Amino acid sequence: MDVLNRRTVEEKIFKLFMIVSICIVIGSLVIIFGLVIINGASSISIEMITQTPTPGNALGGGILNAIIGSLLLALPATGLACIIGIGIALYLQKEFSHPGFANFIRFTLDVLWGIPSIVYGIFCLMIMIALGMGSSLLVGIFALTLLEIPIITRYMDEAIKMVPIGLKESAFSLGSTKFETAIRIVRRQAFPGILAGILLGLGRGIGDAASILFTAGFSNRIPTSLFDSTAALPTMIFNLYSLPSGQPKAYAAAFILLVVVLLISIISRVLSKRFMKHVIR
Amino acid sequence: MNKRKLRDLIGTKLMLIATLFVSLLFFLIFVLLLFRSGLVLQDNSLFDILFSSTWNPDNSQFGLAPIIIGTILVTGIALLIAIPISLLSAIYIAEYAPWKIRRILRPFIDVLAGVPSVVYGLCAFLFLVPLTKDVIAPWFGVQSTGLCIFTAAVILAVMVFPIIISLCIESFNAVPLALKEASLSVGATKWETVKKVVFRASTPSVIAAILLGFGRAFGETIAINMVIGGIPRIPSSVFSPGETLASLIASKYGELMSIPVHESALMLVALILFVVVLVFNILGVFILRRAKRRWTY
CATH class of the missing domain: 1.20.5 (Single alpha-helices involved in coiled-coils or other helix-helix interfaces)
Structure with missing residues (x-):
């Protein structure tokens, strides 16, 4: 009886610990969401999202330049990373590359995933200076592409690994080439996973500040060419957070980022459900 | 054809x-x-740079010891907070929570994993910094501006929660039901089953989750830069300002890039980040391989 008591007491204690820790997790997350939503909703207005900063006063006006800048940086970067990523992920299949080689590439991708984004920023900066360019939209896109490639590729790879071998074999037996099988059959079968990877990469790219801090620079105007420097939502927050008069803008930018992240997550759920219909199980 | x-x-x-x-x-x-980074290594030996304690580029002193200590402290404290809390939360969500709560919490945590670090930084700056300055530091009888290692570690722990939790839930759910049922049927309590069966069966993936969390914490730049104070001195307590490797690059690159030796010192910092990430990835591969051999079922 004594032993039994000790065991039930232990059970109760740990259950208490669990509830306390889940309360800590949820509490901290509610605080973060609450802060951003309450402050962001109060500082966001039509002017805020439709105007660029007034000339001569970076704190006046709105944050349109950062919104457009973020889109111009993250969308092309995700597109590029997606094209390169799908190529790599399809090539890692057994038909194309030796398993040892594929595992080595997976390992490099994991390391690249772990590398802090500031290192990508520095790396692109070095190339930029070597080529005699200044901080610009183009270099920012390049830095974000490098950052997103490992994320997108690893997700695609996991999805492609799940494609049943029988499906590929039936495509081969009907006379399709390896490339046709990869691009028409495997790609389609793995599409929900591929899509989730792309959206995850987009979310990561749109929120990253460290890699574009030096490469995309900062500007109060909307960029008109690939060689203009540009602001983005994360760098906008980073530049304004410490000034009390800049905090409304920082909160508005954070609010928009949060909404984008939520939207991406919802879109990912909806689309993957829709594309699941085309998947052969 | x-x-x-x-x-x-x-x-x-x-x-x-x-x-x-x-x-x-x-x-x-x-x-x-x-x-x-070769340029800075010409005049100073690597040993000097890693272990000397003055960072003063104007005097060509590039001692990284205070910054390395800062990085270890911030990452270590963050993981000390994050690992037990995340593991217990993951166990709760995977094993104990009613089905309804589970359905709400899972997507919530996935969304959180995607929140940009700069947003965490902003919230830390406006909420946690004043809290540390006015409430937490006085509790311990210390004066602090709030911009300190403690604040950075706490916000880092919060950033790491969703990563470790969502990976752990996945691996706990992957433990075969038969194993748990076998344990329960011989009279083990639920917690004993969790402790002796679920934890053990999913150890490799839990280790992988922790390593991933470590990677995120170690390389985090912007959020830390916003709240750590940015003073490269050996910290006297956790409530004094410090600096981490990644955050040093972000805060100093703009002013140091014009002088080749200074720039080269920051390249060395980036190289250290790269090498540590590489080493931990290699370690991860070996640990996982060993763990998988040991804990197969």
Whole structure:
């Protein structure tokens, strides 16, 4: 009886610990969401999202330049990373590359995933200076592409690994080439996973500040060419957070980022459900 | 037929090029960082740089010891907070929570994993910094501006929660039901089952989750830069300002890039980040391989 008591007491204690820790997790997350939503909703207005900063006063006006800048940086970067990523992920299949080689590439991708984004920023900066360019939209896109490639590729790879071998074999037996099988059959079968990877990469790219801090620079105007420097939502927050008069803008930018992240997550759920219909199980 | 063969050939080669590009990128980053940090290593030995405690580029003193200590402290404290809390939360969500709560919490945590670090930084700056300054530091009888290692570690722990939790839930759910049922049927309590069966069966993936959390914490730049104070001195307590490797690059690059030796010192910092990430990835592969051999069921 004594032993039994000790065991039930232990059970109760740990259950208490669990509830306390889940309360800590949820509490901290509610605080973060609450802060951003309450402050962001109060500082966001039509002017805020439709105007660029007034000339001569970076704190006046709105944050349109950062919104457009973020889109111009993250969308092309995700597109590029997606094209390169799908190529790599399809090539890692057994038909194309030796398993040892594929595992080595997976390992490099994991390391690249772990590398802090500031290192990508520095790396692109070095190339930029070597080529005699200044901080610009183009270099920012390049830095974000490098950052997103490992994320997108690893997700695609996991999805492609799940494609049943029988499906590929039936495509081969009907006379399709390896490339046709990869691009028409495997790609389609793995599409929900591929899509989730792309959206995850987009979310990561749109929120990253460290890699574009030096490469995309900062500007109060909307960029008109690939060689203009540009602001983005994360760098906008980073530049304004410490000034009390800049905090409304920082909160508005954070609010928009949060909404984008939520939207991406919802879109990912909806689309993957829709594309699941085309998947052969 | 010829056209199709040609397309097959071209497509395959393009895919090969993309793959080679990634492995080349890996080596290119390493070689370029090594090459660019050579300048600072000409005048100072690596040993001096790593262990001398004054960072004063104007006097050509590039001691990284305070910054390395800062990085270890911030990452270590963050993981000390994050690992037990995340593991217990993951166990609760995976094993104990009613089905309804589970359905709400899972997507919530997935969304959180995607929140940009700069947003965490902003919230820490406006909420946690005043809290540390006015409430937490006085509790311990210390004066603090709030911009300190403690604040950075706490916000880092919060950033790491969703990563470790969502990976752990996945691995706990992957433990076969039969194993748990076997344990329960011989009279173990639920907690004993969790402790002796679920934890043990999923140890490799839990280790992988923790390593991933470590990677995120170690390389985090912007959120830490916003709240750590940015003073490269050996911290006297956790409530004094410090600096981490990644955050040093972000805060000092703008002013130091014009002088080659200074720039080269920051390249060395980036190289250290790269090498540590590489070493931990290699370690991870070995630990996982061993763990998988030991804890198979």
